[in-house]
Amino acid sequence: MRVVGNRNFVQSHHLLTPHSKGKHRIVSSPDDSTFLFHDYETFGKSPSLDRPAQFAALRTDSYLNPIGEPQIFYCRLADDYLPQPKAVIVTGITPQVACKNGVTESEFAARIYKLFTKKERTCIVGYNNVNFDDEVTRHLFYRNFFDPYGWSWQNNNSRWDLLDVMRACYALRPEGIVWPENKNSFPSFKLEHITKANGTVHKNPHNAISDVYATLEMAKLVKKKQPKLFDFLFTYRKKQKLMTLINIPQMKPLVHVSSIFGDARSNVSWIVPLAWHPNNHNLLIVADLAADMSPLLELDADVLGEHFYTRKSNLSNKNISLPIKLVHINKCPVLAPANTLRSEDIKRLCIDRDACLANLMLLRQHPAVRDKVVKVFANTKPFTSSDDVDAQLYDGFFSESDRAGMNILRQTAPGDLPALALTFQDPRVTNLLFRYRARNFPGTLDDAEQKRWLQHRREILNTERVHNFLLEIESLAVLHQNEVKKMFQLKALCLYLQDLVS
Known part of the structure; x- marks a missing residue:
């Protein structure tokens, strides 16, 4: 474990120069704003195709003092889904527990949507939520006819991810702060590891409410030990604020903290912005200044594109490593002025400042590289849609008229849904509506619809899937044969399967 003394966070704008005396004035979050710490436990890793098991949330004021009682919901499983056995072993939540204590997914989604949207100026916070929990939310709302995106920005709402805050810290x-290490002697940012190292009680990792409290304690820790960094990252979590740091014409370097750089590099590097993605204005094309610039300067756009989009194992030349990265400006990335890295941190993190500066000068001498990278991404292969409507959220936005129709669907009593005469432009809505009724209100299906749903279930719960499900349970049973609780959970999964296919 690593423990370091205390020092203030200061930053200025000098090029790749350790911090000077200039300071940014950071205004703390207004008193009427709140944080909503939240967490999902799920029955699998896929936000689109797997299902939530449990949700928990706790609201705090802008100073991280809890407001009101914690909220905990379970979600019943529909009968066209098989949980991932490993997920059940991790969370300890069996389908039987979720079904006994839970509500329909429709009601589950409605409760969460209300929590997210009932109070203006809510910052919705989690731990790795941008890459996982927020995707679970989006797909949950999509399946149940709520706006998948508005909750995170309407009414001055926002989102924030404490995982990247800890990496940045x-x-x-x-x-x-005490920084635990993993088996490779790199810092571990697993919530259960970092809480334990810093003396925070975290009795039940992978229990939603336990993880919520643990995330809150980590936020308090950073706010206490590094308040200026906390305020800086909070202020610069939004796209509009981040844009003020980005200067493409001058190729102004920035510090970027992200898992794309890997544990061995402490998830940090200097980058330089090159251009905006030609097809997605939320994507910033950058160059990693610690990388070799030769491929970027010497290869043409087609070859660069092939290397960027092809798995390394499938490339003919596996030795080429591209310095190009994409930064999702709407996903709370950690960006800061270049000089935020102090001399002692540059040394501690083994960053070659001279090499980075040389690469920056090299890129500035070759401004045409911007046009090249734009061409690389202009030739992006078309998005491949899934055949499963549950996984088609990102196929496109719904029209105003379809969104209005979906609002009517949500407000209609279940028994009145079959007679509802609505026409939708997007075929996804009609397919979603059938599944929505079958999963949440099966009693509203007529004979023909029941047969259609039965056929859908047979396709999902096919022989191969059931066989693989049982094989995984057998494998886990061997691994956990001496653990009573886990063996009970595996047996519960077998019983659940019997109920589904009987």
């Missing part, structure tokens, strides 16, 4: 201002 380790890289930029580690003082005052």
